[in-house]
Amino acid sequence: MAQYLVSLPALERNASILQGVAEASGARVVLALKAFSLWPTFPSLRPYLSGCCASGLWEARISHEHFQKETLTYSPAYPDAHLPELLEISSHLDFNSLSQWARFREDCLAHPRYLSGDLHFGIRINPRHSTGQTPLYDPCAPGSRLGITSEQLDGADMRGLSTLHFHTLCEQPYRDLESTMKAVDRDFGHLLASPQFTDLNLGGGHWITKPDYDRASLVNLLQRLQSTYQIRVWLEPGEALAIHTGVLRAHVLDLFESDGVQQAILDVSATCHMPDVLEMPYRPEVYLADQAPSASDESPRPAVTLAGESYLPADDSLAHRYRLGGPSCLAGDVIGDYSFPRPLAIGDCIVFDDMAHYTFVKSTMFNGVPHPDLAIQHHDGSVEVVRSFDSFDFASRLGPLPHLPS
Numbered sequence: 001m002a003q004y005l006v007s008l009p010a011l012e013r014n015a016s017i018l019q020g021v022a023e024a025s026g027a028r029v030v031l032a033l034k035a036f037s038l039w040p041t042f043p044s045l046r047p048y049l050s051g052c053c054a055s056g057l058w059e060a061r062i063s064h065e066h067f068q069k070e071t072l073t074y075s076p077a078y079p080d081a082h083l084p085e086l087l088e089i090s091s092h093l094d095f096n097s098l099s100q101w102a103r104f105r106e107d108c109l110a111h112p113r114y115l116s117g118d119l120h121f122g123i124r125i126n127p128r129h130s131t132g133q134t135p136l137y138d139p140c141a142p143g144s145r146l147g148i149t150s151e152q153l154d155g156a157d158m159r160g161l162s163t164l165h166f167h168t169l170c171e172q173p174y175r176d177l178e179s180t181m182k183a184v185d186r187d188f189g190h191l192l193a194s195p196q197f198t199d200l201n202l203g204g205g206h207w208i209t210k211p212d213y214d215r216a217s218l219v220n221l222l223q224r225l226q227s228t229y230q231i232r233v234w235l236e237p238g239e240a241l242a243i244h245t246g247v248l249r250a251h252v253l254d255l256f257e258s259d260g261v262q263q264a265i266l267d268v269s270a271t272c273h274m275p276d277v278l279e280m281p282y283r284p285e286v287y288l289a290d291q292a293p294s295a296s297d298e299s300p301r302p303a304v305t306l307a308g309e310s311y312l313p314a315d316d317s318l319a320h321r322y323r324l325g326g327p328s329c330l331a332g333d334v335i336g337d338y339s340f341p342r343p344l345a346i347g348d349c350i351v352f353d354d355m356a357h358y359t360f361v362k363s364t365m366f367n368g369v370p371h372p373d374l375a376i377q378h379h380d381g382s383v384e385v386v387r388s389f390d391s392f393d394f395a396s397r398l399g400p401l402p403h404l405p406s
């Protein structure tokens with residue numbers, strides 16, 4: 001069977017780096033569940049982090065039930081039906097637009113948890129400072145639907161809001177946060193300096209656990225923000241926690257040639273199990289798991305030994321080239337062309353690196369966005385809902401099912 005395999009020691013290594021930043025700076029660091037929500041690992045992560053950030057009700061439930069610390073919820077839009085429970089289980093609830101805030105404000109401000117100081121409300125801002133390379137990942141692109149600009153906030157009724165939240169980075173180094181913060185200081189500094197605003201959330205996309213990330217400057221910036229504005233500062237990284245912590249292990253089902261291309265059909269699919277390969281697009285590192293380390297002699301990169309197996313790196317300079325494809329019907333269900341140090345055989349184990357974040361969640365209900373009902377329209381026009389989904393379906397794709405009474 002194919003398997004996503006996540007390493008607890010690797011997760012804890014990343015988590016302890018994040019904890020180090022939190023302790024050195026006084027900022028709070030939470031895990032972005034949208035990147036990694038494998039809740040059975042949470043007992044190992046809980047000691048290192050302040051909680052989770054959730055993309056809506058289903059992730060908020062995972063945070064509340066399984067992480068049991070702070071839950072910072074933000075969604076581009078909340079359905080009316082989700083608000084009552086979100087008010088019960090979130091510690092921070094951030095809105096994407098002034099229209100959503102106006103829609104829910106009266107209920108929010110009358111809620112006992114708000115009145116007792118256990119619940120805080122915020123608004124996502126758009127500093128309009130693009131630093132990334134890929135438009136698909138740029139919330140500051142012209143016409144963005146994510147966050148509001150300083151002009152839109154001018155003169156708005158902000159009663160009850162106490163958090164400014166931005167998320168503009170994706171796999172980026174410290175200098176991009178620094179330049180973004182300059183834009184935020186310039187356009188929103190007057191709000192941060194006012195006693196109304198008590199929290200600033202810097203979102204995710206900070207590649208803090210990368211060896212060359214400038215963590216000392218990050219700590220300085222976080223300290224400066226807290227002392228200048230007298231606010232709490234939050235970071236909500238996802239990828240930085242789960243990077244280099246998991247692989248997807250697949251197997252060769254068939255081998256044949258087509259128009260001179262050697263095809264290897266695997267028991268995993270780009271479109272079903274690793275959609276970022278098609279969507280981003282992204283080319284994962286690939287290894288051939290082997291019992292015979294000598295086969296790596298040809299390889300320019302050394303084999304890695306893990307749990308008694310040798311992982312032989314695929315490399316374009318090697319002799320045996322294959323197109324790795326999935327078992328779905330999509331013609332483009334192709335992960336890529338990779339070369340190996342020996343001919344592949346049916347049953348060989350092919351290992352895709354770095355599959356614990358985003359890849360994994362995208363195959364298990366991304367962001368916990370509720371799944372549409374399945375319904376049938378009958379001849380008389382009546383509609384029968386034959387299946388609806390709830391957060392139990394989401395959580396049960398990520399961990400064990402509860403034992404039902406026999």
Ligand SMILES: Cc1ncc(COP(=O)(O)O)c(C=O)c1O
Pocket residue numbers: 032034035053074167169170171203204205206236237238239240
């Ligand atoms: C609002 C918000 N916070 C946090 C994150 C986590 O980002 P990353 O996994 O890149 O650190 C995202 C990712 O899209 C996000 O949209």
